[in-house]
Amino acid sequence: MRTTDLVNSAAKFIQIHTNQSYQESKIEAEEIFMHVLGINKSKIYTNISISMTKDEHDQISRILNKRKSDIPLSYVLKKHSFYNHEFFVDENVLIPRPETENIIDQIITQGDKLYRDIKRCNFLDAGCGSGCVGITLAIERPSWNIFLSDINMNAINVAKKNSHLLNQQDIKFICGDWLKPFKPKSFDFIFSNPPYIALSDQRIDKSVLNNEPHSALFSGVDGLNDIKKIILSSKKILSDQGILLIENGIDQTDKISRLLQANDFTDISVHIDYNGHGRFTSSYKK
Ligand SMILES: C[S@@+](CC[C@H](N)C(=O)[O-])C[C@H]1O[C@@H](n2cnc3c(N)ncnc32)[C@H](O)[C@@H]1O
Known part of the structure; x- marks a missing residue:
């Protein structure tokens, strides 16, 4: 499957199971693939296909299942970007707005x-x-x-x-x-x-x-x-x-x-x- 197709189907999954628009869900799907595969955004769109290990595949499934329970992505990935810096976040703190x-x-x-x-x-x-x-x-x-x-x-x-x-x-x-x-x-x-x-x-x-x-x-x-x-x-x-x-x-x-x-x-x-x-x-x- 092409990388963009994988990202698009993850985005649809997030959209269906959360209250978010397709656009917001797509941004999240891209973030999940970048996080798990350690690639930047351009790689998602320039690589025709990416071979994923079983472990990477399982990680993506686990993250998507947490999103299905509506846990915010920043808590799932334990990070949030603020003013171009990456902050650790967990359930003890508000996700920066x-x-x-x-x-x-x-x-x-x-x-x-x-x-x-x-x-x-x-x-x-x-x-x-x-x-x-x-x-x-x-x-x-x-x-x-x-x-x-x-x-x-x-x-x-x-x-x-x-x-x-x-x-x-x-x-x-x-x-x-x-x-x-x-x-x-x-x-x-x-x-x-x-x-x-x-x-x-x-x-x-x-x-x-x-x-x-x-x-x-x-x-x-x-x-x-x-x-x-x-x-x-x-x-x-x-x-x-x-x-x-x-x-x-x-x-x-x-x-x-x-x-x-x-x-x-x-x-x-x-x-x-x-x-x-x-x-x-x-x-x-x-
Ligand atoms: C809306 S959050 C803001 C967190 C962070 N400054 C931000 O902008 O993302 C409010 C913070 O105030 C803290 N807080 C609530 N009551 C407080 C109190 N009486 N004294 C000091 N901090 C308090 C909460 O624990 C929480 O971390």
Whole structure:
């Protein structure tokens, strides 16, 4: 059988057994063949046929069967690409989202300005999960002091593993409840992608609901429990003129802006994601 036919039939299998479009399923099928056969994408389409060993064939079948049970491919392959770096992921951490990847450039722009002004950037990624945000920034901005925290020690262990895999040994890790472990004025920049989904939200994808950690997703009746805690404590933990940048639900920006104003934050800006939704809110401590 031609390689492209094998990939196409795997894509159809994934499409039939998951909630995904053919296009999305095809991308996954290509990823599975590249992973198991150790080839790049062009090889799939330039090689007329590839001879597979029985072991490779069995591996592909096992992966497809896991996808049939709707386990996300990133958990099956134990890896996910974020800002061009490969992160280890497992069921202890949220699979990094493209929305979050899209805010990295904005964080760098705001952090660089701060660094120019005060010659320092003590940066906290609060609720780090896999560590995708903080570790990416450690790679992109080696002069910043990067701290990663999470309440879940299993998530911290995944983030630590990623810091080793990506050669970032200077990062500091703290396990604790949001900003409670830190002294006043500890950070110049706090980023958080906290849980922000309302408990009653019916729109959440079944595969996400059944596989990803609920402690990374849900936050009380309106989804704002954790964001409120972070805003209230950031006032103390940020240095003067420090930046708070939060990822949030698309219908939460008005409430969050009001909360920030009430807590003496200024220059509040809403940043849109690639779908044109207000997905992030940044502000400065007065
Ligand atoms: C939406 S996930 C974000 C993970 C990662 N930053 C990302 O963008 O992929 C939220 C993270 O917040 C952590 N978390 C939940 N409650 C927390 C708390 N009270 N204190 C610190 N971290 C918390 C969860 O364990 C989870 O790893």
